[in-house]
Amino acid sequence: MHATSQDKTVQEIKSFVENVLPQLMAQKKSTSEHTTIAGLIHEQVNNTTFSDDLAAEQEFMVCADIDKPSAYIEDKIASKADLRNVMRLICLQCAAGSGLKDKLLNHYKREVAQVYGLEVLLTFSNLEMAGLLHPQTDSRAYAVLRKTLHLTVEDNVEVDPKDISYVHSFYAPxxxxxxxxxxxxxxxxxxxxxxxxxxxxxxxxxxxxxxxxxxxxxxxxxxxxxxxxxxxxxxxxxxxxxxxxxxxxxxxxxxxxxxxxxxxxxxxxxxxxxxxxxxxxxx
The missing domain is CATH 3.40.50.1910 (Sec1/Munc18 (SM) protein, domain 2)
Structure with missing residues (x-):
C-alpha cells in the first residue's frame, strides 16, 4: 500500500511537470511581459510633454480658440520641439477650424521658419498640397460633424463603457x-x-x-x-x-x-x- 501511494505521488508529479508546470511558466512569462508593457505605458502617460500635448489636442477637438494663435504651439516652436509634433498640432488646429485664416497661417509659417530654417517652408507647401493645411471655409465641417456624430464625449463612462470614445477617453474616431x-x-x-x-x-x-x-x-x-x-x-x-x-x-x-x-x-x-x-x- 505504501508503494502504491509512492507510485501515485510520482504519477502526480509527472502529470504536474507535463501539464501544469508549462501553463504556470507561460503565465509567468505573460505576466512579466504585461508588467513591462504597463510600466512603459505608465512612463509615457505620466510624461509632462505627453499630458500637455493631449490637453492641447483635446482643446482643438472641442473647437476651443481655434481662430487665433495657440500659445501652446508658440511655446513648442520657441523651445524648438520636434518639428513633426509642431506641424501635427498646426494641422490639427486647421482640421478643427475647417482651415486657418490667412493671417494665422502666415503667422505660423513665419514663426516656424525663424526657428527651424527657411527650408521648413517646403514642408508647409507639401502639407498644403496634401490638403492638411488650407484657407478657412465658412462650412465649419468639423464642428458640424462633431456635434452630429458625437465625436467628443467629455463625460466618458469607464465602468462598463458602451461608446467607442472609451478607447480615447474622449474622442470617437x-x-x-x-x-x-x-x-x-x-x-x-x-x-x-x-x-x-x-x-x-x-x-x-x-x-x-x-x-x-x-x-x-x-x-x-x-x-x-x-x-x-x-x-x-x-x-x-x-x-x-x-x-x-x-x-x-x-x-x-x-x-x-x-x-x-x-x-x-x-x-x-x-x-x-x-x-x-x-x-x-x-x-
Whole structure:
C-alpha cells in the first residue's frame, strides 16, 4: 500500500511537470511581459510633454480658440520641439477650424521658419498640397460633424463603457463612428447632409444578402432562424493607412453584444502621428 501511494505521488508529479508546470511558466512569462508593457505605458502617460500635448489636442477637438494663435504651439516652436509634433498640432488646429485664416497661417509659417530654417517652408507647401493645411471655409465641417456624430464625449463612462470614445477617453474616431452608423437599420442615410461635409466623394452600393453567407459557420447547414445569431462579417478598408486607435475602436464596437458583428480590417499601412507626416516632411 505504501508503494502504491509512492507510485501515485510520482504519477502526480509527472502529470504536474507535463501539464501544469508549462501553463504556470507561460503565465509567468505573460505576466512579466504585461508588467513591462504597463510600466512603459505608465512612463509615457505620466510624461509632462505627453499630458500637455493631449490637453492641447483635446482643446482643438472641442473647437476651443481655434481662430487665433495657440500659445501652446508658440511655446513648442520657441523651445524648438520636434518639428513633426509642431506641424501635427498646426494641422490639427486647421482640421478643427475647417482651415486657418490667412493671417494665422502666415503667422505660423513665419514663426516656424525663424526657428527651424527657411527650408521648413517646403514642408508647409507639401502639407498644403496634401490638403492638411488650407484657407478657412465658412462650412465649419468639423464642428458640424462633431456635434452630429458625437465625436467628443467629455463625460466618458469607464465602468462598463458602451461608446467607442472609451478607447480615447474622449474622442470617437470618425471612421469608426461612420462604421457604427452603417450597422443601424437606416445606416447613414439620415445623415447624408452631414456626410457631405467629409472630404472627397461618397457613394453607396448594396449587395444582396445570401442565405448561408456572412458568418464563420456559413459552410454548415443552418436554419434561417439560427442565421439571426450568426455574426455579420464586415470588411472595413482603409486606403492610405489607419491607426491602432481606429482598430481598437472597431474591436470595441464588435465586442458590444447588440451589434452581433465581426470586423475584418484591411489597410494599406498602419500609421501613427509621426509616420503619417514623415512622407510630407522636407527635413
Amino acid at each position: 470618425l471612421t469608426a463612428r461612420l462604421v457604427e452608423l452603417s450597422l443601424k437599420p437606416l445606416g447613414w442615410q439620415t445623415l447624408k447632409s452631414q456626410i457631405n461635409n467629409l472630404h472627397g466623394p461618397t457613394f453607396e452600393d448594396f449587395q444582396a444578402q445570401l442565405i448561408g453567407i456572412g458568418g464563420r459557420n456559413a459552410g454548415s447547414t443552418v436554419s434561417e432562424g439560427s442565421l439571426l445569431h450568426v455574426p455579420r462579417v464586415v470588411l472595413v478598408c482603409f486606403v492610405g493607412g489607419c491607426t491602432f486607435a481606429e482598430i481598437a475602436a472597431l474591436r470595441f464596437l464588435a465586442d458590444q453584444e447588440d451589434n452581433n458583428v465581426e470586423f475584418l480590417i484591411a489597410t494599406t499601412k498602419i500609421i501613427n502621428k509621426n509616420t503619417f507626416l514623415d512622407s510630407l516632411m522636407s527635413t
